[in-house]
Amino acid sequence: MFSCRSGAALPLRGAIFALALAGGFGAAPLGAREMPESGTAAAVKKPNVVILATGGTIAGAGADAANSATYTAAKVPVDKLIAAVPQVNTIANVRGEQVFQIASESFTDAQLVQLGKRVSQLLKQDDVDGVVVTHGTDTLEETAFFLDLVVKSDKPIVVVGSMRPGTAISADGALNLLDAVTVAASKEAIGQGVTVTMNDYIQSGRDVNKRTNIVPSAFYSQWGPLGMVVEGKTYFFRSLTKRHNMSSEFDIDQIDSLPLVGIVYGSGNMIPGVYDAEVQAGAKAIVNAGTGNGSVPGYLVDKLKDIRSKGTLVIRSSRVPDGFVLRNAEQPDDKYDWVVAHDLNPAKAKVLAAVALTKTTDTKELQRIFWEY
Numbered sequence: 001m002f003s004c005r006s007g008a009a010l011p012l013r014g015a016i017f018a019l020a021l022a023g024g025f026g027a028a029p030l031g032a033r034e035m036p037e038s039g040t041a042a043a044v045k046k047p048n049v050v051i052l053a054t055g056g057t058i059a060g061a062g063a064d065a066a067n068s069a070t071y072t073a074a075k076v077p078v079d080k081l082i083a084a085v086p087q088v089n090t091i092a093n094v095r096g097e098q099v100f101q102i103a104s105e106s107f108t109d110a111q112l113v114q115l116g117k118r119v120s121q122l123l124k125q126d127d128v129d130g131v132v133v134t135h136g137t138d139t140l141e142e143t144a145f146f147l148d149l150v151v152k153s154d155k156p157i158v159v160v161g162s163m164r165p166g167t168a169i170s171a172d173g174a175l176n177l178l179d180a181v182t183v184a185a186s187k188e189a190i191g192q193g194v195t196v197t198m199n200d201y202i203q204s205g206r207d208v209n210k211r212t213n214i215v216p217s218a219f220y221s222q223w224g225p226l227g228m229v230v231e232g233k234t235y236f237f238r239s240l241t242k243r244h245n246m247s248s249e250f251d252i253d254q255i256d257s258l259p260l261v262g263i264v265y266g267s268g269n270m271i272p273g274v275y276d277a278e279v280q281a282g283a284k285a286i287v288n289a290g291t292g293n294g295s296v297p298g299y300l301v302d303k304l305k306d307i308r309s310k311g312t313l314v315i316r317s318s319r320v321p322d323g324f325v326l327r328n329a330e331q332p333d334d335k336y337d338w339v340v341a342h343d344l345n346p347a348k349a350k351v352l353a354a355v356a357l358t359k360t361t362d363t364k365e366l367q368r369i370f371w372e373y
């Protein structure tokens with residue numbers, strides 16, 4: 001009934017995904033005609049990709065096809081997600097594993113560590129060429145950066161989500177997942193660090209962040225995407241210059257838990273007690289999501305100096321989405337023994353601080369790490 005030739009099928013993919021999730025496929029899955037027959041050279045040579053499913057909107061379901069924003073995340077199991085995009089089988093030998101079934105805002109550090117260990121374990125296997133992690137988009141940028149920092153492998157790791165549930169008209173999950181498998185199976189992605197495939201782009205998991213909470217073009221990096229995926233082929237135009245994966249000094253195999261790091265959001269008329277609450281809760285570092293160039297209100301400087309002198313790390317980041325925080329601009333970081341987050345947004349600075357603190361509490365070392373990763 002439907003033509004499955006790439007290009008012609010593109011506008012239909014969202015609807016196809018929705019249909020599949022609703023159990024709408026008949027006997028012959030789309031794409032089956034394009035699959036190499038088993039036993040042929042093409043079938044033997046296909047890379048092996050494991051999809052680790054963690055939930056999110058890509059596994060979400062709404063009551064009606066018109067519900068693009070009102071739905072329940074983390075409903076559809078991994079096997080059904082894969083079955084809804086049979087085109088992945090033309091690219092790789094794909095199998096799925098359900099690691100969690102949660103919305104990504106519910107991720108904790110314990111889950112981050114568990115996921116990292118599983119990705120690392122799988123990529124050590126000779127029969128695994130790449131891993132895709134399906135994930136909610138709310139904290140996708142943290143997980144992607146975490147995996148970028150701690151998984152010691154050159155093999156492709158792709159984190160993918162969607163902005164619309166699979167049941168919605170024009171759902172974006174099917175194409176995003178197909179693109180993720182394409183990148184995970186591609187030789188070009190080897191050594192590129194953890195990537196995120198959303199809305200046809202290949203983004204660096206280190207750089208990318210969610211900029212809008214409605215439309216499919218939600219993910220953006222101020223340094224630009226690494227490339228694109230078009231009709232089952234990857235096109236890379238840039239590489240990540242920051243240390244990651246094989247060149248990282250961190251290894252998930254040596255990390256069993258992460259120290260608590262808090263974020264305090266900067267604004268006018270702030271409450272100093274928020275910092276005390278973070279310290280009392282056990283925060284080993286506080287990321288100050290300051291205004292502008294990571295600026296700190298005059299009436300809070302003594303509070304942050306006091307916190308630092310008692311042992312909690314102070315990291316100056318900014319609530320401004322782009323640009324970067326300069327050391328000793330706005331505040332004398334050398335004098336106060338504070339660290340700056342460079343271009344990392346507060347959520348990413350929190351991840352790097354937690355990972356870095358598993359190795360060192362020395363502020364010079366920590367600042368070096370913030371420059372290098």
Ligand SMILES: NC(=O)C[C@H](N)C(=O)O
Pocket residue numbers: 055056057058073102103104105135136137138139161162163164
């Ligand atoms: N688009 C999404 O995936 C949002 C959802 N709240 C999640 O992060 O799981």
